[in-house]
Amino acid sequence: MKKAILIIQCKDQKGIVASVSEFLYSYQGNILEIDQHVDQEIGMFFMRVSWELDTFGLKREEIEPIFEAKVGKKFDMEFELFFNFRKPRMAVFVSKLSHCLIDILSRHYSGQFDVDIPVVISNHADHKKVVEAFGIPFHYFAVDKANRMDVEEKQLELLNQYRTDFVVLARYMQILSEDFIRNYPNKIINIHHSFLPAFVGAKPYHAAYERGVKIIGATAHYVTEELDAGPIIEQEVARVRHHNSPADLVQIGQDVEKVVLSKAIKYHLERKILAYRNKTIIFY
Numbered sequence: 638m639k640k641a642i643l644i645i646q647c648k649d650q651k652g653i654v655a656s657v658s659e660f661l662y663s664y665q666g667n668i669l670e671i672d673q674h675v676d677q678e679i680g681m682f683f684m685r686v687s688w689e690l691d692t693f694g695l696k697r698e699e700i701e702p703i704f705e706a707k708v709g710k711k712f713d714m715e716f717e718l719f720f721n722f723r724k725p726r727m728a729v730f731v732s733k734l735s736h737c738l739i740d741i742l743s744r745h746y747s748g749q750f751d752v753d754i755p756v757v758i759s760n761h762a763d764h765k766k767v768v769e770a771f772g773i774p775f776h777y778f779a780v781d782k783a784n785r786m787d788v789e790e791k792q793l794e795l796l797n798q799y800r801t802d803f804v805v806l807a808r809y810m811q812i813l814s815e816d817f818i819r820n821y822p823n824k825i826i827n828i829h830h831s832f833l834p835a836f837v838g839a840k841p842y843h844a845a846y847e848r849g850v851k852i853i854g855a856t857a858h859y860v861t862e863e864l865d866a867g868p869i870i871e872q873e874v875a876r877v878r879h880h881n882s883p884a885d886l887v888q889i890g891q892d893v894e895k896v897v898l899s900k901a902i903k904y905h906l907e908r909k910i911l912a913y914r915n916k917t918i919i920f921y
């Protein structure tokens with residue numbers, strides 16, 4: 638079913654839900670999903686509403702300007718309008734470890750993700766064969782401190798060439814520059830292999846083992862310039878014990894990573910994530 642999705646944020650005040658639903662009703666809109674949240678600490682209102690498009694009384698291109706004139710302006714809203722009939726295009730970045738990549742390819746192949754994967758990009762050649770076996774182009778860029786910026790430029794060109802909507806870092810182990818990230822604000826999803834904010838950086842499982850933790854975890858977040866500090870989208874934990882080796886922690890943790898990343902991708906695809914002041918509201 639063709640549907641529109643509206644994500645709204647504005648200062649909290651009376652009458653917002655009534656005005657949005659009245660607007661949709663006045664154009665014969667049939668609401669499919671509606672959810673809202675008020676952050677009383679900062680007096681902010683957040684909403685996600687979707688409705689059927691086939692019976693709606695406005696053309697797609699009319700919705701944004703007319704909603705702004707009739708409702709947005711009145712409440713000084715910031716809003717984004719999405720439609721579900723164009724499949725988003727998701728590029729995947731990977732380094733040496735393939736568990737998250739393979740999980741994504743498998744879920745995509747079995748139809749769990751309503752997305753196109755136009756390209757997989759890596760700083761290692763290891764996974765060329767398996768990616769191409771799924772019929773997806775694979776591009777390898779060797780990265781070092783000296784060529785990092787040149788490589789990012791080539792990667793961005795490739796992302797543009799493939800009309801990429803958003804990027805998933807499936808255990809991609811290179812720190813991205815602010816310039817790179819600026820091209821995809823809150824559109825680069827990373828899976829960090831710890832329960833953030835604990836154990837940021839490249840080797841959280843080893844740090845967790847040394848600390849003697851009883852719980853490890855994984856965190857999916859939007860990428861910002863500050864490492865592993867972007868808006869958290871999804872997290873999960875798992876128990877570990879004194880007799881578990883570092884390799885055990887990695888094994889236990891990788892299963893958690895795959896589930897957490899797949900949930901974050903699904904929320905992003907379904908436009909259920911609203912990022913605000915380095916936090917997220919997940920409408921699920």
Ligand SMILES: Nc1nc2c(c(=O)[nH]1)N[C@@H](CN(C=O)c1ccc(C(=O)N[C@@H](CCC(=O)O)C(=O)O)cc1)CN2
Binds near residue numbers: 811838863866
């Ligand atoms: N600007 C950002 N870039 C990246 C982020 C991020 O949050 N902001 N997340 C990382 C993923 N990551 C942990 O989840 C991570 C990756 C890499 C490193 C790191 O120290 N990399 C070294 C090279 C290590 C190597 O070659 O094996 C480096 O880039 O110099 C730390 C954390 C992805 N990028």
